[in-house]
Amino acid sequence: MxxxxxxxxxxxxxxxxxxxxxxxxxxxxxxxxxxxxxxxxxxxxxxxxxxxxxxxxxxxxxxxxxxxxxxxxxxxxxxxxxxxxxxxxxxxxxxxxxxxxxxxxxxGHYRSVHVKSKASQLLRTTLIARKKFVDHMLAIEDTIRGLMKVHGLKLGAVHRSRFAARVETLLADAPDLRMAIEPLLEARNMMRKHKALMDRQLAQMARKDDVCKRLMTVSGVGPLVSLSFKATIDDPNRFKDSKAVAAHLGLTPRVYQSGEIDRSGNISKCGDKLMRHALYEAANSHMRISKKWSTLRAWGVKLAKRIGSRKACVAVARKLAIIMHRMWVEETDFRFGKPPVTQPT
Incomplete structure (x- = not known):
């Protein structure tokens, strides 16, 4: 038996x-x-x-x-x-x-979940470690800003590449604060160097991977987004429909239906938060930073005028998840489409 x-x-x-x-x-x-x-x-x-x-x-x-x-x-x-x-x-x-x-x-009363491959687990561990690393680096920067503000030393809006120089300039007028600020600044500078090294290694990894290179043909999708997508999805064939990827990542609206009540709410935010955030950043870059015309970008810009830029970015992120999965399955590059031809007046 x-x-x-x-x-x-x-x-x-x-x-x-x-x-x-x-x-x-x-x-x-x-x-x-x-x-x-x-x-x-x-x-x-x-x-x-x-x-x-x-x-x-x-x-x-x-x-x-x-x-x-x-x-x-x-x-x-x-x-x-x-x-x-x-x-x-x-x-x-x-x-x-x-x-x-x-x-x-x-x-037989169970719902099985996909267990990622060893390679995807290792890649995801690296990406999560980088995320935590960056979070702590930014927390140190905020701590330095807060401690110096108490003594009237305001850093203001400054690029991260000039952050350390700006702090040193302000400390020249307040040498008594060096004991408190310098250890934090040294730790922040060391973490910034290691972050740059980690980003370089991840970029090299993405350029050597065929799937990531294909995904990076989408404007706004860089090494981190492509690697995150590959590590999260792991096996594209486990989704029968590309639309299921958006639901898996929590980018589809919640639905409450009972009797005559039928409401659609905000996105469910189920699944991988890191991947959902990466897709939102990619969508934001695709709509606002990239200047190359695409059917997706034109649709997102038009939608933003009607419902607002934040909701439009979420909608574009949902479409990006579907498109990237389809690109992976069909082994095709991103199709930008052709802009409409304007008739001369």
């Missing part, structure tokens, strides 16, 4: 439940949240296990990959769907959750 396994993963220990197809329990217990102990526990039933279920969590991608390499059939289940199923149980314990996940596998 086929067996089904539920894994409830925590930082140190993982609760395990093995059940038969008729629902009877075979084994319940715990193992360390490491690949080797988990494989060791499941090995006695290796030939009988039909499916292993694991809830999406920070450790799930790592454990998923290890169990797949060990020959187990495993699915990673969607968190919100699992919580709704498990909330029907009167007691909330790790043991109960593991049993509930095993029951989901047995009944």
């Amino acid at each position: 086929a067996l089904y396994v539920g894994l409830d993963v925590s930082l140190r220990m993982t609760s395990i439940c093995v059940v038969e197809a008729d629902g009877s329990s075979v084994w319940e217990g715990k193992a360390e949240s490491e690949p080797v102990p988990l494989v060791k526990v499941l090995s006695p039933w290796r030939d009988k296990i039909a499916l292993v279920g694991i809830e999406a969590c920070p450790l799930s991608e790592w454990l998923y990959g290890a169990l797949v390499e060990s020959g187990f059939q495993i699915v990673c289940i969607e968190t919100r769907h699992a919580q709704r199923f498990l909330s029907s149980r009167p007691n909330k314990t790790d043991r109960s959750d593991a049993r509930g996940i095993a029951e989901m596998m047995r009944l």
Whole structure:
């Protein structure tokens, strides 16, 4: 008889439940949240296990990959769907959750999520690290501005390339502040150098990748946006329709419909926040900075006059997600289109 396994993963220990197809329990217990102990526990039933279920969590991608390499059939289940199923149980314990996940596998009542490839995981880790790195650098700059403002030293609007020189100029009139400001300024300057190095390496990576080079034919899409899109989507064939990509990234409106009520609200903001922000920046660049005419840009500019530039950028970002996915699938470059011919008066 086929067996089904539920894994409830925590930082140190993982609760395990093995059940038969008729629902009877075979084994319940715990193992360390490491690949080797988990494989060791499941090995006695290796030939009988039909499916292993694991809830999406920070450790799930790592454990998923290890169990797949060990020959187990495993699915990673969607968190919100699992919580709704498990909330029907009167007691909330790790043991109960593991049993509930095993029951989901047995009944086929689960919604699987895509687990990214190792390459996409590494690329996404690098992009998130860069984002946090830049956030901390900007936080230090704001701290320097705030501390100097208290003493009447106003930096004003200054380009980041001249930020350090401007601070040094103001400190010349207030040497007593050097003890407080100089360590922050040195840390900021060092972080700026490392950011430039990281950006250079990411740009080289994008130029060597065929998919990224194709995506960068879109005006406003640079190395960071193209790499982020590739790391987030991972496998373009997992979307049957390109329009589903926009919904996956949270760029489609929320809908509430009940009886005679039918309302469309703001975008859902589900999915990857980093990718959604990158697409918004690309859309903003495509509409405002790029001067080359395109059908998409003309549509966005026309829409901005009617609903405002911010909402229009969101709409263009949604179209960009669809277009970039289609470009990836069809292996084609961006089509700018032809501007309308104006008749001479």
